[in-house]
Structures are given as structure tokens and as C-alpha cells.
Amino acid sequence: MILNLSEHLARKNLIDGIMTDIPIINIKETGTTELRHACEDLGCFFVKQERLDSLLPGVIEEAGRFFSLSESTKQRFRATPESYFVGYRPNGSEKNMHGTQDEHCDQFKIGMMKENSKAFKSIEKQLESPAFNTQKTQHYWERSSQCADLILKKLEASLGFEEHYFDPFFNRPLHQLGLNYYPGISEKLAAPQDEHSLSAHVDLSLFTLISQDQPGLQIRIKDQIFTEVGPREDAVLVLVGEYLHRWSGGRYKAPMHRVSTSEQLRYSVVYKHRPNYDAVIRAPYRSANSGEVRVDPYHTGKAYDRKIYTIMGAADLLPNET
């Protein structure tokens, strides 16, 4: 049986339609207790952030201009192993975590480069297309990074770490900003996996800042159900990633999340706060399977390499040492 899109969504709402209250935090004023509870219970929270919100429409406009350029122009900015996969990732070029299914989203990534990367070294070079000539994306990138630094200081305190604990891990960081465009889909869905334009995954970041102009983001709350988390005009969503989960010894949840397929076209802007390539996490970690507590050094850069080469269909090019 093939259901049309609205029938699919109606059926899904019966299963997944419970909204959970996600706290809104003023990062400058809040105490660390509220932050710790949000990270331990949900793995996400909103941060009041008017300056990012006011820049968002301009960023979406620039993203729209880029994605409407000719394919040959966009290909000049194509994400490759040489660019450390920064740049343009056309719809279908990225796969799911297992490398088996296409993700249905056009993406443009800018970010800090690994030392030996050969292409698009500077953010200015990455934003060289005239689509970005109003510099809203550049400003959004800078503002996101500042906002994330503040959040990290608060998280550091919330974990009981000494002040400046994270500093040595962030002197050559690999932060990244992604502009994501999900074309609206009006035709009938052929298979259950088509209900999701982006399949369920956990981010390889300390944490991720997410803004969206339409609903579509679903987060798996309390390891149980996927919950729709709609956009807010006054706040950006902060999602705990795998690195913070491990650095907290497993206390802070890194929730699975995905994007549902919709009839509406949708943009999201996603900033990932990531440490130096060589940052190694050595926190005691409780295995989800066995419950055993161990200290397995976790090399963040190599873990990211394994993921990005796999999802970009380039696993056979993965550097040997990873």
C-alpha cells in the first residue's frame, strides 16, 4: 500500500505526536543546575539568542541564492576529501550512517579545516560565490561561534570541570556551519524510509546549534519516542553531541534526531562546535550495552574521519591511520 504524504503524517502523529517541554535558557544569567538537568534529562535546550535570530532570514536568502545557481557553478564548490568535505553536497550525495541510503537534502558547509586539507582553506574562500555577497552567512558563522564559546564555558562549569578545562582542546577547532535545503515533496511516498529526508543519527560535535524556518526536526527524547521540535523565533536549539556525551562520562544525553519529509520546502542552519582534530576524550564511560565502566581513549578527529568518509561514499579513501 502506498500512502500519500498527509496520510503518512497523520499515521505518524498517532505514534510520535507527544510534545515535550524543552527549557529556554538565558545562557548569561542561568545557573549551571538548570543546564545540567536539561543535558541529563533531554540532551537539548533552547538558548535565547536574538542576534542569531535576526540574522537568520538573511542567511536563508543567501542559501536560497546559492542553491538556485547553475549546477556547473555549484560544482566549483563541491565538497571533496581535499576540502575535508566542506563545500556543496548535492541532494543524494550524502548517505546515512551505514552508507546504505541517500539523504534527501542539498547542503552547503563552511568550516575550519584539518591542517593538511588542500582546498577552500579560509572561510572567505568558501564563501566566494556571489550568493553570499551580503555577508549574512559570514556574520552568522562568527556570531554562532561566539555564542557556542559562551555555552561551552557554562557546560564546563555544569560538569564540575575546572575553569579553562576545555581551552587546550580548542586552540585549533574544527567548527562547521551547514546550510541545509530540503525541497518540498508532493509526490506519493514509495517506501517507509522516504518518510525522512534525513535519517536518524547522533552528531559528532560537542554540541550543535540548530535554527529552522519550518517544522521537520524530530528528536528522540529520553531514548523513547521521536518528538517534533518546531522552530522558535527568539531562541536557537542546542543539541548535545557524541563528544559531550562521552566527556560527561555518559551523563549528558546525545539524542538521536532526524528530519521528516514534508510538502513544504524547508531550510535549516546548523552550527557544530567541534574541538581540535587531535582532541582525545579520556573520561570514564559506561557502556550502554554491558553497563561496564571503562576508560577507552576516544580520538574525536579520527572518529569524525570514519563517519564523514563513510557518509560521503568515500570509505575506500579513508586515511590509513584512522
Ligand SMILES: [Fe+2]
Ligand atoms: Fe544532526
